[in-house]
Amino acid sequence: MAGAAVRLPHLVIYTDRLPSGVGGTANDPIVRIRPEYRADAGIHAHEYEHVRQWYQEGVVGMALVALLALVGGTHWSLALAIAPAGMATHSLAYALWARHRLWCEVQAYQVQMRHGLSLDDAVARL
Numbered sequence: 420m421a422g423a424a425v426r427l428p429h430l431v432i433y434t435d436r437l438p439s440g441v442g443g444t445a446n447d448p449i450v451r452i453r454p455e456y457r458a459d460a461g462i463h464a465h466e467y468e469h470v471r472q473w474y475q476e477g478v479v480g481m482a483l484v485a486l487l488a489l490v491g492g493t494h495w496s497l498a499l500a501i502a503p504a505g506m507a508t509h510s511l512a513y514a515l516w517a518r519h520r521l522w523c524e525v526q527a528y529q530v531q532m533r534h535g536l537s538l539d540d541a542v543a544r545l
């Protein structure tokens with residue numbers, strides 16, 4: 420998949436309505452980046468990596484929710500109906516589990532470094 424041009428659906432909004440010191444952020448499939456970084460491929464790649472993590476962990480989360488519901492004796496139709504709750508997996512784990520948050524950021528900074536971010540800068544931001 421390396422180098423593949425296919426992008427998962429997401430929305431990029433350019434805004435300064437971000438916490439101070441933050442150049443960009445990703446909330447599920449919605450990326451917000453400061454207008455001054457509009458041409459910064461690295462920050463776009465970093466935030467897109469978080470979008471990719473959201474999809475990847477969400478798919479696993481949906482499967483787990485449905486499986487647990489089925490194992491718990493829930494009718495398959497209800498199991499399917501509640502499965503989308505699994506899409507909260509990445510956001511919840513990122514917010515509540517520091518090691519997961521660190522892992523996500525390391526992945527995102529690795530991607531950003533392919534666009535010219537130095538190791539020193541990546542470590543400083545981590």
Ligand SMILES: [Zn+2]
Pocket residue numbers: 465469523524527
């Ligand atoms: Zn990040």
